[in-house]
Amino acid sequence: MEKVNLAEKLASFSTHWDPKIVAELNGQHVKLVKFQREFVWHHHENEDEMFLVVEGKFVMEFRDRSVPLGEGEFIVVPRGVEHRPVADDEVSVLLFEPASTLNTGNAGGERTVAEPERI
Amino acid sequence: MEKVNLAEKLASFSTHWDPKIVAELNGQHVKLVKFQREFVWHHHENEDEMFLVVEGKFVMEFRDRSVPLGEGEFIVVPRGVEHRPVADDEVSVLLFEPASTLNTGNAGGERTVAEPERI
Numbered sequence: 001m002e003k004v005n006l007a008e009k010l011a012s013f014s015t016h017w018d019p020k021i022v023a024e025l026n027g028q029h030v031k032l033v034k035f036q037r038e039f040v041w042h043h044h045e046n047e048d049e050m051f052l053v054v055e056g057k058f059v060m061e062f063r064d065r066s067v068p069l070g071e072g073e074f075i076v077v078p079r080g081v082e083h084r085p086v087a088d089d090e091v092s093v094l095l096f097e098p099a100s101t102l103n104t105g106n107a108g109g110e111r112t113v114a115e116p117e118r119i
Numbered sequence: 120m121e122k123v124n125l126a127e128k129l130a131s132f133s134t135h136w137d138p139k140i141v142a143e144l145n146g147q148h149v150k151l152v153k154f155q156r157e158f159v160w161h162h163h164e165n166e167d168e169m170f171l172v173v174e175g176k177f178v179m180e181f182r183d184r185s186v187p188l189g190e191g192e193f194i195v196v197p198r199g200v201e202h203r204p205v206a207d208d209e210v211s212v213l214l215f216e217p218a219s220t221l222n223t224g225n226a227g228g229e230r231t232v233a234e235p236e237r238i
């Protein structure tokens with residue numbers, strides 16, 4: 001039951017597309033992730049995902065539109081909806097999602113992080 | 120599937136101890152709340168609660184210790200653990216908790232918000 005400082009946690013890693021678990025509650029994970037450029041198109045069969053920008057900005061692309069997100073803004077991507085995060089510059093994002101969530105969802109592949117590190 | 124801007128949502132209300140629902144996912148609510156001074160001692164039987172400071176600072180009191188929290192810091196209070204948030208000055212906090220969570224937990228009483236507003 002210690003507090004978590006987001007800036008300190010973010011300073012402790014530099015890898016991209018490599019989500020880190022910083023807390024767990026009610027079967028959900030709170031994760032931090034840094035990324036730049038585009039991810040793979042994917043959806044999650046059974047999980048809604050929340051993306052909250054901590055530092056920087058990015059665009060959440062959907063098949064029919066794009067939503068730009070800046071610091072202090074979040075979006076919830078419902079299960080089943082294809083999406084792809086894209087960032088021109090490095091961005092730091094807080095994720096809320098079920099503990100069962102895989103970063104690449106249905107797409108799988110080499111960018112899958114099967115067991116995110118706890119930091 | 121619209122984005123949510125925390126500052127805009129916070130600017131839309133001024134009441135204290137009156138949580139507002141800003142998103143729902145996976146049976147969880149994302150809420151924003153403003154408060155000052157101390158709340159009632161309480162615990163939640165079946166819900167873990169996450170408190171993330173968006174603006175300002177507060178102290179999460181437990182029966183045996185206190186944890187000061189500033190902007191960009193969060194704490195998870197596990198189910199069953201008695202707690203009481205206290206703030207000298209107004210603070211704005213993001214809550215992440217099951218949709219079933221009542222603000223006063225087991226304590227009940229006049230400060231209970233049975234049906235938080237969605238904003």
